[in-house]
Amino acid sequence: MHLQGKHALVTGGGTGIGLAIAQALAEAGAEVTITGRREAPLRAAEGPRIAGQVMDVSEETSVEEGVAAAVAARGPVQICVANAGIAEGRALHKTDLAFWRQMMGINLDGCFLTIRACLASMRQTDWGRVIAVSSIAGIRGLKGAPAYSASKHGMVGLMRGLAADYAGKPITFNALCPAYVDTNIVSSNVEKIMQRTGMSQEDATQAMVGVNPHGRLITPAEVAEAALFLCGPNSGSMNGQALQVAGGEM
Structure with a gap:
C-alpha cells in the first residue's frame, strides 16, 4: 500500500493496458481516476478506489475540465499515466492529412494535454510520477505504420524533454514501450x-x-507491473527513460 494517499489519473483507463495499470495502482493504495470517451466501459471498470471520468484527450477543453473535476474530487494528481491512444498501420502514400492529424491528435497531442493539465496540481506537491504509454514503435519504428511510429516517437521525446526540464525536482517522467x-x-x-x-x-x-x-x-499485467515499478519507493533515479516491455525485442 505504498501509494496510499496518492491520486493517480490514467487516460484510456476503461480497458486494456490502462485498466490493468489503474487496478495495479489501486491495489497499491492509490485513489485512481480513469478517463475515456465512452461512459459505459468506465462505469464497468469502476471499483474500490477506481472512479471514472468521461474525457476526450484530443479535445483541450475536455482535458482541462476532466482533470479539474478529478482534482476537485480526489485531490492533486500525483501519478499521471498518459495511456489513451489509437494504433493503425497505413503506408505513407496512402496516408492523407486527416489520418495523420487524427493519429497525432490522439496519441501525441493527447499525451501533451493530459500531462500539462495534471502538472498544474502535481507541481504544488512534493512528489510526482508521469508515465507515457508509448510503444516499441516509439523506439525502433514499425513497418507499415509511419504515422503511428512518429506519434509514439514524439511521446518518448516529450518525456525526455520534461525529464531534463524537471531534473533535480521530485517529479519523474518516463515512457513505457510495449510490443x-x-x-x-x-x-x-x-x-x-x-x-x-x-x-x-x-x-x-x-x-x-x-x-x-x-x-x-504480452499481457496487460506485465505492462502494469512496469508502471508500478516506476511509481515505487526506489524509483526516483528512473527519469527520462523509455522502458521496453517487449519480450526481448531490441
Whole structure:
C-alpha cells in the first residue's frame, strides 16, 4: 500500500493496458481516476478506489475540465499515466492529412494535454510520477505504420524533454514501450490485416505475435507491473527513460 494517499489519473483507463495499470495502482493504495470517451466501459471498470471520468484527450477543453473535476474530487494528481491512444498501420502514400492529424491528435497531442493539465496540481506537491504509454514503435519504428511510429516517437521525446526540464525536482517522467499486447487493439488490427491482405485469422495473428521475440503476446499485467515499478519507493533515479516491455525485442 505504498501509494496510499496518492491520486493517480490514467487516460484510456476503461480497458486494456490502462485498466490493468489503474487496478495495479489501486491495489497499491492509490485513489485512481480513469478517463475515456465512452461512459459505459468506465462505469464497468469502476471499483474500490477506481472512479471514472468521461474525457476526450484530443479535445483541450475536455482535458482541462476532466482533470479539474478529478482534482476537485480526489485531490492533486500525483501519478499521471498518459495511456489513451489509437494504433493503425497505413503506408505513407496512402496516408492523407486527416489520418495523420487524427493519429497525432490522439496519441501525441493527447499525451501533451493530459500531462500539462495534471502538472498544474502535481507541481504544488512534493512528489510526482508521469508515465507515457508509448510503444516499441516509439523506439525502433514499425513497418507499415509511419504515422503511428512518429506519434509514439514524439511521446518518448516529450518525456525526455520534461525529464531534463524537471531534473533535480521530485517529479519523474518516463515512457513505457510495449510490443504487441493482448488487448482489443491487437484484435482489431488482426481484422484489418485480414481485410487488407487476405490472410487467414491465424496468419494475421501470427504476423503480430511473431514480432515479439518470446513468441507470445504480452499481457496487460506485465505492462502494469512496469508502471508500478516506476511509481515505487526506489524509483526516483528512473527519469527520462523509455522502458521496453517487449519480450526481448531490441
